[in-house]
Amino acid sequence: MTETIKFEVDSDGIALLTIDLPNQSMNVYNQALIRDTETVIDRVLGDDAIIGAVWTSGKSIGFLAGADLNMLGGDGATTDGEDPAFVMNRIFRKMETGGKDRKLLAKEGTKPFAAAVNGLALGGGLELVLASHYRVCADNPKIQLGLPECQVGVLPGAGGTQRLPRIIGQQAALQAITTGRPFKPAEALGLGIIQEVVPLGDVVAKAKAWVKATPSVTALWDKKGFKFPGGAGAMHPGSAMTMMGASAMAQKQTQHNYPAIQAVLSCIYEGGCLDMDNAIRVESAYFSKLLQDPTARNMIRSLFINKQAVEKGALRPEGIEKKKVKRLGMLGAGLMGAGIAYVSAKVGIEVVLFDISKEAAEKGKDYSRNLNQKAVSRGKLPETKSNAMLDLITPTDSYADLADCDLIIEAVFEDPAIKKSVTEQTEAVIGKDIVFSSNTSTMPISGLAENFTRPHQFIGIHFFSPVDKMPLVEIIMGEKTDDETLALALDYVSQIRKTPIVVNDSRGFFTSRTFGTYVQEGYAMVMEGVKPALVENVGKMAGMPVGPLAVGDEVAIDLSHKVAKATKAALGNAYVSSPAEGFVEKMMELERYGRKNGKGSYQYNEDGTKEIWKGLGDHFVVADVQPSADEVRSRLLTRQAVEAARCFEEGVLLTASSGDVGAIFGIGFPPYTGGPFSYIDTVGVAEFVIESDRLADAYGERFRPPQLLRDMAEKGETFYTAGNPTGRVAA
């Protein structure tokens, strides 16, 4: 009768409710499961022969992984015109109370429901568990119990913001829900989230035993005199301090950009003043509010649906056999090469780490040694595993050692002559069908491919620094790169568990090109006399990880200078000068290169702190009249989005979604926006064109929107439409 839940009543009259979605490896809440959940609860409550019920899962890999985000993403069909945000709350509450009002429930209690958690329970999965009267979990420490909804811009909307604080207290619940950090079974047991942790084979039996021994039950918070652990409510001094502190910390961390965090705080605060029936109504109201906000839609699409799609191979050309890289030839053991060697060896790939001298190559391996040492000392990595991993990395200064490699990545100096020489010497020793890739961030791939006799097997694999932390890899197709080469690059990226995007060749590709505009716009503003602190603070307020001056210092100003010079040389008359050049020239003159030499836009103190260099004001005089924060913010975001749109128009980007995923995970474009294309959609394409034109008139042609956007605005088109998360495809 219910296709997603198996219903079996045993001889004791206990119903075993086994959630098992057909044709899916993992259980998730979709419309069918929601409907079936209510059906089986009604049946348990309505059948006198049934004394209670136990929830479990028919999947070996998990209990229930939360809601199907595609359902939340937009086309959320409503059931019978009921407020869709309240359906799950209503159903879970019916299970919890047996549908009885407060007085009757207090008098009689209701039929017991227990959860037998045999695998991970996240989001709506954990909420079902929390709404069950008794909770048993398998003793596998890998099981995650958590409420990760905030990470995609929504909140636990099936009672999670209400039941968890009533079990573990407001402060702990705030932390768990706003960070999304899951609990392990043992931890959950200690906090009372779970009542029993038992071997996997016993979960159902233990849950049934409890049901059998419990003729009727009332949830903790439905009992008279219930108090929140640690207190709650508007007149409770401890709770007031908790809420005040949480609001402050959340505003610091979100910069007012993530409405879900505030909504969770409000649910916990307001719910702390209420009984459960009213509290879940408040939660549903905030949940509805978030679903109406474009932030949630944008975050779900880019951070979840599209990220997962590219990780699962959406970009891979069809019909090509999947390959595994066994031995990687890593040319260059500098910061990037060392990082790439680390992430590769970590997943079991042999790495030949080549550099000009054995010492330099060994130094590159030290990077892995140091990271491993840290992990070992923290107990996160067994010594034996560390040694095995380090054994995979062979430092060398001999090209001959590259002979047996099945993929080459080049990450040597960004110097055309050096690149040419290294490429030729490598090609001489490697196999005749081995793919050669370059990690260049500035030089066009098709040009570098000319150094290689098989340009169809030459490709860009562009990592971000620090490699072990940055999730994105940008794969660049040269003019002649073929599909087999692309497939291998994607297989390798999948092996090292990174998130790929695929772009066409262009100077700076997509990420570096867009990222550069952020830094340059910051420099341009300082040149104009905008206060450096205003530029930096608004960069962070706009949602970028750091201000443009700070990140410019990290990248190094002399490097920007070098890249600009090389670009100028390569492009000749076609070169469009940037207003940031004056800034860079002046800093070069002052020998302020950034963090690398301890002086850039910032002054770097010996105690590790830094502050904006006071001398900036002497060279770039601060204007009497300062722009508003909104103006600075618009410049920083619009400039990047215009560049992204140009990349799309020029065919550097193939889809809107790859631009969004690439910008967020590669260069830290604000995640709440969903990426530059989601940002343009959210602003409104027509409004974005007007704003870009306004900025172009005020500050320069770099803001002028490409024709593509004008055409889209005229036709009322957007980058995304309902039901198509991949978004617009480049012409």
Place this chain on the structure above:
Amino acid sequence: MTEAYIYDAVRTPRGKGRKDGTLHQITPMQLATQVLQGIRNRNDLDTANIDDVILGCVSPVGEQGSNVARVAAINAGYAETVAGYQINRFCASGLEAVNVAAAKVISGEADMAIGGGLESMSRVPMGSDGGAMAMDPDVAFKSYFVPQGISADIIATKYGFSRDDADAYAVESQKRAAQSWQEKRFDKSILPVNDVAGRPVLSHDEFMRPETTMQSLGALKPSFVQQGQFGFDNIAIQKYPELEKINHIHHAGNSSGIVDGAAGVLVGSKEIGEKLGLTPRAKIRAMASVGSEPTIMLTGPEFAAQKVLKRAGMSKSDIELWELNEAFASVVLRFMQALDIDHSDINVNGGAIAMGHPLGATGAMILGTVLDELERSGKETALATLCIGAGMGTATVIERV
């Protein structure tokens, strides 16, 4: 239109707002009661002539709850026809209460009313009444709420006041308060507090530290660094992104003291004064309140002063004495900077940094203090004002008659 006159102004001495403070043993109701009795006795009043008692109180809960003004009137033995109500304009409550009393007289609703306030900070600590501003995330987020100490430090950072500037101001406040007590300048207004047996308990402001020096203040650690690190500095910067970081300069020695006390001001029409044989001491020329940016919170006095001067048809140069509550040193430093006021013309007898700030009462206290000073120095016009939580300012201009 009827005009409002001040006939009397009294205040209790201020006791340290802690358990070891002398007034800790006295209920807040007694503080208010003794003020009302003092006004009655000093003026030989038939209290049936008083229409209303308005008292400011910032934490109106517990023993300060439930309309302390009406209850104090009953407790003081006032005629039962005297109505009463409690108001909360945060730190300006006492002045607002006088303004409301005056407004009632001016509008013809009342012939005579008392405006004043009370706060026993030792018995009903600040924040006892809760409030949505800080703890309801919906409000805290929308308003970019930060605690007052952070606001004071934003003022210092934004307008360029150093720790030394603030400390020097505090040292001067202590010096002026000590000298004023020495010269008995407060005698006219001070109403010693008695215990229930009628024995004197406190007759002077006990919070003062006349020995304060730059060196002694230099030893104090700034008070709001930790709050700032918690996230409030970042919220301040989101509101004032031109500031690279917040400079924390305030500490216990250059901020107002936590104290217990009460005060009252007798206001009435010219006719009622003539009828009762009372001599008016000053006319209330104009009153004003204004909202200002809530995160920086404490810059309201500048705007309240401008507004009240406009309403009075006066200009800055028409004011001979200025009185601004010393909530934090930077508040006064910014006010002097914004309106170009010489330090010798403002808070001439010291202020709350030296003597303390019993929240609900202070406004009525400083109005009385500046009136006494006008009379002592033979000056005519004064403007009293206070900065207020959530970003407000209240001001009153008085003129001797």
